[in-house]
Amino acid sequence: MSTTTETAEPRRRVTLWQRLPVVHQLRQSVGLQRGMLIAGLIITGIFLLTAIFAPLIAPYGFSQLRDADGVSFGAQVPPGGAHLLGTTVGGYDVLSRVIWGSQTALGVIVVAVVLSIFAGVILGLISGYIGGWLDRVLVVIADAVFAFPTLLLAIVAAIAISGGQSSLFGGILAAAISITVVYIPQYFRVIRAETVRIKSEAYVESAKVVGSSTGRIMFRHVLRNATRTLPLLFTLNSSEAILTLAGLGFLGFGIQPTAAAEWGYDLNRSISDVTSGIWWTSVFPGLAIVLVVLGITLVGESLNDLADPRLRTRRKASAVPAPTAETSAVLEGTDPNS
Amino acid sequence: MTTTATTALGPTGSAPAARRPRGGGGGLLRFIIVRFLLIFPTIFILVTMVFVLMRSIGDPITASLGGRLTADQLAERIHSAGYDRPIIVQYVEYIGQIFTGNFGTAISDGRPVLQLLVTYGGATLELAFYALIVAFIVGIPLGMLAAYLRDKWPDAVLRVFAILCYATPVFFAGLLLKLVFSVWLKVLPVAGRASTRTELNMSKLGDRRTGIYLIDAIQLGSPAAIGDVLQHAVLPGLALGLLTAGVFLRLVRTNVIGTLSMDYVDAARSRGVSEYRLVRRHAYKPALVPIITVIGLQIAMLLGGAVLTETTFEWKGLGFKLAEYLTARDFVAVQGIVTLLAVIVALSNFIVDVIAALIDPRVRY
Numbered sequence: 001m002s003t004t005t006e007t008a009e010p011r012r013r014v015t016l017w018q019r020l021p022v023v024h025q026l027r028q029s030v031g032l033q034r035g036m037l038i039a040g041l042i043i044t045g046i047f048l049l050t051a052i053f054a055p056l057i058a059p060y061g062f063s064q065l066r067d068a069d070g071v072s073f074g075a076q077v078p079p080g081g082a083h084l085l086g087t088t089v090g091g092y093d094v095l096s097r098v099i100w101g102s103q104t105a106l107g108v109i110v111v112a113v114v115l116s117i118f119a120g121v122i123l124g125l126i127s128g129y130i131g132g133w134l135d136r137v138l139v140v141i142a143d144a145v146f147a148f149p150t151l152l153l154a155i156v157a158a159i160a161i162s163g164g165q166s167s168l169f170g171g172i173l174a175a176a177i178s179i180t181v182v183y184i185p186q187y188f189r190v191i192r193a194e195t196v197r198i199k200s201e202a203y204v205e206s207a208k209v210v211g212s213s214t215g216r217i218m219f220r221h222v223l224r225n226a227t228r229t230l231p232l233l234f235t236l237n238s239s240e241a242i243l244t245l246a247g248l249g250f251l252g253f254g255i256q257p258t259a260a261a262e263w264g265y266d267l268n269r270s271i272s273d274v275t276s277g278i279w280w281t282s283v284f285p286g287l288a289i290v291l292v293v294l295g296i297t298l299v300g301e302s303l304n305d306l307a308d309p310r311l312r313t314r315r316k317a318s319a320v321p322a323p324t325a326e327t328s329a330v331l332e333g334t335d336p337n338s
Numbered sequence: 339m340t341t342t343a344t345t346a347l348g349p350t351g352s353a354p355a356a357r358r359p360r361g362g363g364g365g366l367l368r369f370i371i372v373r374f375l376l377i378f379p380t381i382f383i384l385v386t387m388v389f390v391l392m393r394s395i396g397d398p399i400t401a402s403l404g405g406r407l408t409a410d411q412l413a414e415r416i417h418s419a420g421y422d423r424p425i426i427v428q429y430v431e432y433i434g435q436i437f438t439g440n441f442g443t444a445i446s447d448g449r450p451v452l453q454l455l456v457t458y459g460g461a462t463l464e465l466a467f468y469a470l471i472v473a474f475i476v477g478i479p480l481g482m483l484a485a486y487l488r489d490k491w492p493d494a495v496l497r498v499f500a501i502l503c504y505a506t507p508v509f510f511a512g513l514l515l516k517l518v519f520s521v522w523l524k525v526l527p528v529a530g531r532a533s534t535r536t537e538l539n540m541s542k543l544g545d546r547r548t549g550i551y552l553i554d555a556i557q558l559g560s561p562a563a564i565g566d567v568l569q570h571a572v573l574p575g576l577a578l579g580l581l582t583a584g585v586f587l588r589l590v591r592t593n594v595i596g597t598l599s600m601d602y603v604d605a606a607r608s609r610g611v612s613e614y615r616l617v618r619r620h621a622y623k624p625a626l627v628p629i630i631t632v633i634g635l636q637i638a639m640l641l642g643g644a645v646l647t648e649t650t651f652e653w654k655g656l657g658f659k660l661a662e663y664l665t666a667r668d669f670v671a672v673q674g675i676v677t678l679l680a681v682i683v684a685l686s687n688f689i690v691d692v693i694a695a696l697i698d699p700r701v702r703y
Contacts, residue, residue, distance in 0.1 A: 032494050144383040147635065147687055149642035152676050159669060160391035243507055247646055250509050251661050267509060271650065274513050275528055277521050286510035293505035301501065 025306045037302035043295025050099055051106035059084075060093045062100035062261035076273065079280050086280040089269055090257060094280055098288050100261035104172060105292065108245050109238045111176035112183070116237065117230065119180065120187025125226070127188070128195025129218050139192070142185035150240070151247045154178040158253045172255065175248055179241045190233055194226035201225075232307060235300030239293045246289050263289050369695050377684050384680040385436055388673060389429060397421035398445065398669040441678050444663065444671035451674030454659055460549025461531060461655030465578060465647065466640045468571050470633075472579025473586050478629075480583075481590025486617055488595060496587065503584025508643045512577035512650035519573060527570050529652040536566045574651045578643050582636055589632055593625035627697060634690035638683050 029037050050057060066072050073093060079086040085094035127138045145153065157178030198204060199222065207217050249255070249264025257265060263285040270282035392398070399415045407415070416422050420431075435442070441451035484496040520528040527533070531551050532540070540547060540554045540563070547554055552571070555563040597603065598621045606620050607613075645657030652658065656675060663671040 032489055036494075036497070140379055141383050144380040145387070147380070147638055147683060148384055148680060149638045149683065151642035151645060152679060155664065155672070156388055156391045156676055159672070160394045239505070246507050247509075247642075250507070250646060251649065252665055264507075267507075267513065271513065274517050274521065277517075279517055282510070282513045282517070286507070286513065289507055289510060290502070290505050294501060297501050297505055301497075 025303055028306055029302065033302055033305060036298050040295050040298025040300075040302060043291060044299055047102055047292045047295060048106070051102040054099050054103045058096040058099040060096040062092070062097050063258045064093065064096070065091045076278055076281070085284050088266065088281045089273060089278075092257065094266075094284050097261040097266055098263070098284050101263045101266070101285060101288060102292070104255060104260045104262050105242050105245065107172045108176045108179065109241050111173065112179040112241045113234060113237055115176065115180040116183040116187055117234070120184045121191050121223070121227075121230075123184070124188040124191030125195055125218055125223055128192035129199060129214075129222060131196075135192075138188065142188050145182070146185045146189070150182045150244060153182050154244050154248055155251065155253060157181045158248055172260070175245050175255070176241075178248070179244050182244065183237050183240070186237065187230075187233060190229050191226050194229065195222050198222050198225050229307070232300060232303045235296050235303060239296040239300065242289060242293050242296075366695060370692055373688055373691050373695075377688050380684045381436075381681055382433075384684070385433065385677055386429075388676055388680070389432055392669055392673045393425060393428075395669075398673075436677065436681075441674035442670050444668050444674070446663065446666045446668040446671065449671075451671060451678060454656065454671075454675065455678055457549065458654060458656045458659050461551075461653060462641070462644050462648070462657060464531075464550045464552060464571070465574055465644055465653055465655060466637075468575030469578035469582060469640060469643075469647075470636075472575050473582035473636075476580065476583035477586025478590050478626075481587040482594055482617065482622060484587065484591040485594035485598065485621075488591075493591075497591070500584040500587040500591075503580045503587070506581075507646070508577050508581050509646045509650045511580060512573065512647055515573045515577055516650075526572055531570050531653055532563075532567050533570075536563045539563060574647050574653050577650070578640065578647045581643055582640065585632070585636065585639075586629065589629055590625060593628055594621050597621040597625045627694065630690060630694045630697065634687045634694075637686045637690070641679055641683065 026034070026037060026041075060067070064073075073083065073087045073091050075087060075089055075091045077083055077087040079094075083093050083095065085098065087093055088097070123138060127135045155178075158174055161177050162174035204217060204221050207221050212220075245262070246264030246267070249262045249266075250268045252265075252268060255262045255265065266285040267282055270278075270285075273279075273281045397416055399419060399421060400412060413422075420428065432442075439452055443450050444454075480496055480499075484493045484500075487493045516528060519526040531537075532555075536551075536555065539558055539560070540551070543554060543557055546557060548557075551567045552564070555567045594617075598617075600621075603616060603620050606616055611620070641657070644655065645660055647653065648655045648657040649661045656679070660672065660675045663669075663675070
């Protein structure tokens with residue numbers, strides 16, 4: 001992934017900050033692609049802030065049914081007044097539950113992604129580097145799991161982990177682990193493919209000649225170079241984790257309403273509301289899911305496009321004249337946009 | 339739900355084929371046989387995984403009826419169902435049953451899972467069929483358009499649309515569609531697969547009923563029935579179809595961009611081939627082959643989405659039943675349905691891979 005900016009301005013020092021995954025791509029992007037990336041980063045940023053500061057932003061608690069004076073909120077109150085987005089059929093404040101829901105979503109994403117990166121990377125590294133029958137068995141298993149409907153697998157895992165009932169911590173952990181089970185094969189495949197490629201590189205061979213131990217080669221030489229695609233996978237999986245969590249919640253396998261706020265569960269409760277024309281109980285939690293997934297996916301998509309030379313929008317040759325461009329006609333010809 | 343990852347990782351279905359050495363000979367028939375044999379380890383792994391996960395919480399009778407029966411009654415039920423035997427014995431027995439087509443019997447209503455497939459499978463199949471039609475009609479032309487107008491504003495709009503399709507959970511899309519078209523505009527039915535009158539008429543068909551309402555309505559020969567069935571199908575089909583349409587749109591766009599930059603397209607353009615023909619014949623056709631493989635992966639996604647769509651629209655298919663059994667905590671039925679779906683996914687992936695091999699000879703090697 002060599003960059004146009006670096007070749008164009010060879011004397012400029014590239015600082016650590018500029019080499020950080022997302023910052024690097026932001027600098028690399030132009031035009032529409034940059035717009036999509038920035039929009040995604042902003043939405044994701046708002047989501048993160050909401051999740052972190054939920055206790056300060058939310059007007060009420062997620063399981064609060066009465067205000068400070070002990071007066072009940074009332075069920076299915078239309079938006080406005082004390083309840084900006086109305087109340088649910090169970091008498092919860094919709095706005096508060098939407099805000100608190102972001103915290104649950106973030107918690108599940110963090111636990112799920114950390115666990116699946118950890119497990120997937122180690123398995124992929126070992127499988128790719130050591131090879132042999134272990135590699136074959138793991139690949140067949142990963143392929144089988146990969147082809148299976150993620151939601152169904154998550155349901156089975158959720159049953160196994162929590163028996164279908166959940167407390168706050170247990171619920172988040174159960175949802176996260178069930179999502180992890182589903183996503184380990186993806187990390188496994190990517191890291192394994194990279195490992196197999198890197199294994200035959202000259203620097204790995206020279207490390208072997210020098211007498212480095214297998215563990216040192218795996219973690220120092222191979223792993224460091226195999227993590228290139230992780231930021232991309234990370235974003236894609238975060239958005240899928242939210243959708244899976246919401247799907248589980250929608251089927252009643254999420255987190256109980258008294259334990260935490262969860263958007264999928266709220267949507268499930270609102271099915272009958274919709275039929276009677278009560279729209280605010282479904283629209284707002286639904287929009288929250290769409291926005292968060294949209295934001296994270298925009299970031300992921302942009303990273304994906306920037307990593308793929310076929311899809312990367314290049315700067316116009318005139319905007320940043322490459323030093324070689326004057327002398328070489330071939331360079332100009334290879335640029336599809338010129 | 340592995341949409342973008344698919345494009346990044348490459349189609350999984352053809353992976354075993356790709357690993358085989360080139361020029362092995364044998365061609366199509368050999369590919370089909372090898373690919374067919376690969377179904378068995380896949381199914382075996384999934385069945386084992388589901389079995390282990392489901393049994394890790396203990397026996398299904400306690401999970402389902404615990405608290406409602408006395409300890410003695412429970413012990414007796416467990417004993418008569420054979421759940422007190424060593425887990426290995428149960429596992430071997432279960433694998434044997436799967437091969438004879440016995441997917442277990444639901445605890446709550448005593449129905450064999452395979453019978454559920456006969457009763458409700460048609461509905462799920464019908465829903466998946468409508469969804470695929472929506473996905474093709476929406477996804478492929480728009481994907482071509484986006485690729486052709488790359489980096490111009492229609493491309494930007496279409497890409498955001500594709501991401502929105504993916505970012506919207508099917509059940510939320512379903513609820514929104516319901517709200518707008520059924521509750522506010524009152525032009526389409528809220529839920530179900532047909533009105534009660536049509537269903538009554540269909541029951542007159544007796545043994546000729548297929549469970550696929552569109553076919554049954556055509557058999558009835560009544561335009562009103564066909565119209566009624568189609569009206570009920572619009573919203574669920576759209577909700578599930580748009581999800582897949584977004585995937586197709588992005589895939590077609592990426593592939594057409596790839597083929598449009600090929601040398602032979604430049605060569606054709608320099609020969610004076612019209613732009614329309616260029617896109618239609620030179621760039622479009624080779625870009626469609628990967629879609630066939632992706633459809634294979636989409637079947638898994640469609641089935642997952644169908645569970646949610648069916649629950650949203652009370653569409654009485656396999657997914658609806660699965661959700662019902664989940665609520666009833668009938669884990670024998672859940673395990674049976676999930677295993678059954680795993681077999682269906684494995685079989686349909688095989689079929690899709692064979693079709694891809696028939697169309698594109700490169701896949702065979």
